[in-house]
Amino acid sequence: MTRRLVECVPNFSEGRRQDVIDAIVAPFRNTPRVHLLDYRADPDHNRLVVSLVGEPGPLQETLLQASRAAVARIDMRRHRGGHPRIGAVDVIPFVPLRHFTMEECVLLARGFARRYADELQIPVYLYESAAVRPEHRSLEQVRKGQFEALVSDGLGSESRAPDVGPSTLHPSAGATAIGARAFLVAFNVNLASGDLDAARSIARAIRTSSGGLPFVKAVGIALEGHGMVQVSINLTDYRVTSIHRAFAAVRDEAALRGIEVAESEIYGLVPAEALIDAARTSLMLAGFDASQVLDLRLLDLAGA
Amino acid sequence: MTRRLVECVPNFSEGRRQDVIDAIVAPFRNTPRVHLLDYRADPDHNRLVVSLVGEPGPLQETLLQASRAAVARIDMRRHRGGHPRIGAVDVIPFVPLRHFTMEECVLLARGFARRYADELQIPVYLYESAAVRPEHRSLEQVRKGQFEALVSDGLGSESRAPDVGPSTLHPSAGATAIGARAFLVAFNVNLASGDLDAARSIARAIRTSSGGLPFVKAVGIALEGHGMVQVSINLTDYRVTSIHRAFAAVRDEAALRGIEVAESEIYGLVPAEALIDAARTSLMLAGFDASQVLDLRLLDLAGA
Numbered sequence: 001m002t003r004r005l006v007e008c009v010p011n012f013s014e015g016r017r018q019d020v021i022d023a024i025v026a027p028f029r030n031t032p033r034v035h036l037l038d039y040r041a042d043p044d045h046n047r048l049v050v051s052l053v054g055e056p057g058p059l060q061e062t063l064l065q066a067s068r069a070a071v072a073r074i075d076m077r078r079h080r081g082g083h084p085r086i087g088a089v090d091v092i093p094f095v096p097l098r099h100f101t102m103e104e105c106v107l108l109a110r111g112f113a114r115r116y117a118d119e120l121q122i123p124v125y126l127y128e129s130a131a132v133r134p135e136h137r138s139l140e141q142v143r144k145g146q147f148e149a150l151v152s153d154g155l156g157s158e159s160r161a162p163d164v165g166p167s168t169l170h171p172s173a174g175a176t177a178i179g180a181r182a183f184l185v186a187f188n189v190n191l192a193s194g195d196l197d198a199a200r201s202i203a204r205a206i207r208t209s210s211g212g213l214p215f216v217k218a219v220g221i222a223l224e225g226h227g228m229v230q231v232s233i234n235l236t237d238y239r240v241t242s243i244h245r246a247f248a249a250v251r252d253e254a255a256l257r258g259i260e261v262a263e264s265e266i267y268g269l270v271p272a273e274a275l276i277d278a279a280r281t282s283l284m285l286a287g288f289d290a291s292q293v294l295d296l297r298l299l300d301l302a303g304a
Numbered sequence: 305m306t307r308r309l310v311e312c313v314p315n316f317s318e319g320r321r322q323d324v325i326d327a328i329v330a331p332f333r334n335t336p337r338v339h340l341l342d343y344r345a346d347p348d349h350n351r352l353v354v355s356l357v358g359e360p361g362p363l364q365e366t367l368l369q370a371s372r373a374a375v376a377r378i379d380m381r382r383h384r385g386g387h388p389r390i391g392a393v394d395v396i397p398f399v400p401l402r403h404f405t406m407e408e409c410v411l412l413a414r415g416f417a418r419r420y421a422d423e424l425q426i427p428v429y430l431y432e433s434a435a436v437r438p439e440h441r442s443l444e445q446v447r448k449g450q451f452e453a454l455v456s457d458g459l460g461s462e463s464r465a466p467d468v469g470p471s472t473l474h475p476s477a478g479a480t481a482i483g484a485r486a487f488l489v490a491f492n493v494n495l496a497s498g499d500l501d502a503a504r505s506i507a508r509a510i511r512t513s514s515g516g517l518p519f520v521k522a523v524g525i526a527l528e529g530h531g532m533v534q535v536s537i538n539l540t541d542y543r544v545t546s547i548h549r550a551f552a553a554v555r556d557e558a559a560l561r562g563i564e565v566a567e568s569e570i571y572g573l574v575p576a577e578a579l580i581d582a583a584r585t586s587l588m589l590a591g592f593d594a595s596q597v598l599d600l601r602l603l604d605l606a607g608a
Contacts, residue, residue, distance in 0.1 A: 007598075037601050053602065098602075183598075190590075247587050263590035272576055272599040275583040282586030283551050286494075286567040294341075294487075295402065295576040298309070298357055299603045301339045 005053050006105065007095035007183070009268065010063060012048040012070045013085045015041040020073045021048055027065035033058040038268055044224055046081025047090070049186075051269045053097060060112050063092060064119060071120055071173040076147045082221050084143045086150060087122065087174030091139065094130075094180045105180040106130045110164075113178040117165025120173070123155060124164040127179035135159050139177055140209075140217070147174045185235040185274055186267035187243055189250040190228045193259045196220060199229035202253040206231070206246065213241045213249060228262060238271070244278040272296060307604045310360050310409065311399035311487065314367060316352040316374045317389045319345040324377045325352055331369035337362040350385025351394070357401060364416050367396060368423060375424055375477040380451045388447045390454060391426065391478030395443065398434075398484045401575060402603075406543075409484040410434045414468075417482040421469025424477070427459060428468040431483035439463050443481055451478045486519070486541035489578055490571035493535045493554040497563040500526050503533035506557040510535070510550065517545045517553060532566055542575075548582040576600060 014020045021041050025048075028036040034054035041048045050066075052059065067089045074088035094112070096105040109130035117124045131137040135158075145153070150169050155161055162175060169175055191199060199220030204210045207218040215237035221230050231250050235241055243266075251261050273290060280288055290296055318324045325345050329352075332340040338358035345352045354370075356363065371393045378392035398416070400409040413434035421428045435441040439462075449457070454473050459465055466479060473479060495503060503524030508514045511522040519541035525534050535554050539545055547570075555565050577594060584592055594600055 005602075035601075035605050037598070038596065053598075053605070243587060244583075261588060264588050265590055266592055266596060269596050269598045269601070272580075272597050275597065276576075276579050278583035278587055279548075279579040283547060283582055284565055284567050286569055288570055292570060292573055293576050293579065294311075294357070294573045295600055295603055297341065297573070298339060299599055301341075 004055060004100050005098040006056055006059060006100055006108065007097045008052045008054070008059055008063065008092065009095070009184070010050050010052070010066065010092045011085075011090045012050070012066075012074070013046065013076065013079050013081065013088050013090050014048050014070065014074050015046040015081065016043045017073075020070075023069045023073060024048060024066050025050065027062045027069070028052055031058055031062050034062050040268060042083075044081070044221075045083035046079065047083045047085070049268055056100075056108055060108075060115070063112070064116065067116065067120060071122070071170070075172040076174045077151075077172060079147070082224075084140075084146050085174075086143050086147050087170070087176045089122070089173065089176045091177045091179070092116075093128070093178075093184070095183055096180075102129055102180060102182075109178050109180040113164045116176065116178065117162075120170075121166055122170045122173055123162030123166050123168070123175045125175065125177045126163040127177045128181040130178065130180040132163050136163060139179070142177050150175060182237055183271055185238045185243060185270050187233045187235055187246060187264065188267060189231045189233065189247060189264045190223065190226075190262045191231065191254055191259050192262040193229055194222075194227050195257075195259065196222050196229050198254070198257050198259055199231055202250055202257070203231050203233075205253045206233075206249045213246065215240045216246060238274045238277075242277050242281070243270075243274055244281050307402065308359060308404050309357055309402040310363060310404055310412065311401045312356045312358070312363055312367065312396065313399070314354050314356070314370070314396045315389075315394045316354070316370075316378070317350065317380065317383050317385065317392050317394050318352050318374065318378050319350040319385065320347050321377075324374075327373040327377060328352060328370050329354065331366040331373070332356055335362055335366050338366050346387075348385070349387035350383065351387045351389065360404075360412055364412075364419070367416070368420065371420065371424060375426070375474070379476040380478040381476060383451070388444075388450050389478075390429075390447050390451050391474070391480045393426070393477065393480045395431075395481045395483070396420075397432070397482075399487050400484075401487065402600075406433055406484065406486065413482050413484040417468045420480065420482065421466075424474070425470055426474045426477050427466030427470050427472070427479045429479065429481045430467040431481045432485040434482065434484040436467050440467060443483070446481050454479055486543065487575055487578075489539040489542045489547060489574055491537045491539055491547055491550060491568065492571065493537065493551060493568045494527065494530070494532045494566045495535065495558055495563050496566040497533055497558075498526075498531050499561075499563065500524060500533050502558070502561050502563055503535055506554055506561070507535050509557045510537075510553045517550065519545045520550060542578045542581075546581050546585075547574075547578050548585050
């Protein structure tokens with residue numbers, strides 16, 4: 001029995017009000033063929049990141065329900081937080097997981113975007129592999145200037161025009177980016193320092209867009225109340241730039257600035273392979289194969 | 305949604321007659337929630353070693369079925385083979401794997417031993433972590449003199465008295481050792497040196513028996529043809545002494561002798577948890593939970 005599974009990691013612009021978080025997450029619980037793997041609300045980012053795995057049909061239904069709950073409760077005109085965002089439902093990426101190709105994921109994302117825009121009357125940008133216009137391929141580009149810029153500039157310009165749905169911004173819920181992409185590892189390195197400029201400078205040094213490591217997005221942010229700054233990293237292809245390579249790059253750049261790493265964190269889910277690669281490096285393992293990992297053998301057997 | 309998994313490696317005293325081997329292995333195939341990972345029959349040892357992973361309930365049922373098949377077909381009075389043994393079903397070790405503690409494994413082994421002894425009328429020795437008497441803790445001690453010594457000496461002496469079940473030997477099936485132990489990780493560290501004395505000295509420095517790290521067995525050996533020496537390690541409880549701790553100990557001891565580590569290797573299977581722990585350490589991961597590992601979550605879901 002091949003069960004077609006898609007991962008989805010919708011991000012909602014609420015990381016503080018527990019009742020709102022609960023209302024958004026509720027549809028993801030106890031829905032047959034949809035598994036709520038994880039959800040994390042970050043008060044500094046004022047953002048909720050949900051990790052789901054499910055079959056394409058039921059997954060779309062629950063995403064629409066959760067989005068309605070978010071749109072009814074979040075007003076972007078009053079939203080403040082440390083993470084870039086354009087809407088109450090900020091981004092919905094579909095990730096092919098099991099017995100599902102990237103091409104199928106692109107069709108899924110585009111089809112879902114039409115339903116989403118119709119039912120919620122929210123303009124949608126199709127991004128990454130689901131993009132229909134090259135200028136919307138990059139999520140950074142889509143979110144440039146964030147919700148506030150969409151309000152002030154409007155959606156009239158060629159680069160701002162949405163790909164699906166209404167041609168004007170939803171007054172309170174803004175816009176949404178819907179896409180298809182490979183598995184993303186969210187990895188943050190906290191520095192034993194309050195120097196935000198240093199964190200930003202380290203982020204610039206390691207990220208792809210300014211000539212650093214490939215498939216790395218990074219920003220420096222302050223962790224309010226922790227007396228620390230953070231290099232917040234998205235690894236968009238951990239098979240090219242691994243977690244431990246990104247970690248080493250931050251550690252080395254920090255050392256150049258006389259700053260030590262305090263700790264790191266993986267935000268949300270991570271494929272076992274990415275951690276095994278890190279172990280392989282730190283243990284100087286030679287000739288190691290993932291089929292030696294007992295639990296992964298079991299996963300293959302369980303899926304048979 | 306957490307799937308509790310136990311590994312079990314039962315050993316049966318039949319490595320030659322294919323029809324008997326098939327009859328013993330049959331219950332392990334196609335049983336829901338029990339996975340037959342591997343089985344190897346050795347004609348010289350005249351012994352069958354089976355590797356299983358399963359949920360505790362179904363695992364016990366299939367073990368009883370397979371044991372009945374073995375007891376009906378194996379007569380220890382006529383059994384000859386190169387491996388120490390005391391019974392048709394010689395040894396059944398339970399190993400905690402996922403969402404299962406050693407304490408739970410001890411209770412599982414003891415509870416299973418009672419059912420096994422009752423249903424099959426075979427005396428049982430509880431060994432390793434499941435032992436109730438210190439003289440039965442070591443499997444070597446339990447098997448001393450083998451089936452033939454149990455026949456000639458009887459079970460009357462204090463050291464021979466079984467822990468569970470009848471006080472006399474089963475005439476054809478002998479006795480069985482049932483225990484609980486940790487997953488054994490075979491981990492070797494190769495040194496960029498041909499100095500065998502150094503490898504032996506490092507092995508002595510890190511192993512439990514000479515005052516080193518707990519749950520570590522280690523010997524220094526020469527790798528013929530590689531111009532290297534190896535510290536060959538068995539980690540008998542990686543939850544106490546982790547792979548990376550053993551690696552760091554070897555690396556540090558080698559450095560004291562002016563020797564560098566060339567590479568390491570894991571021999572055979574390893575639980576994902578052991579590698580994830582290594583990654584956690586090298587990446588300075590804080591607040592990381594194994595439930596964030598996508599593949600392990602899916603493994604749990606596959607069993608739900």
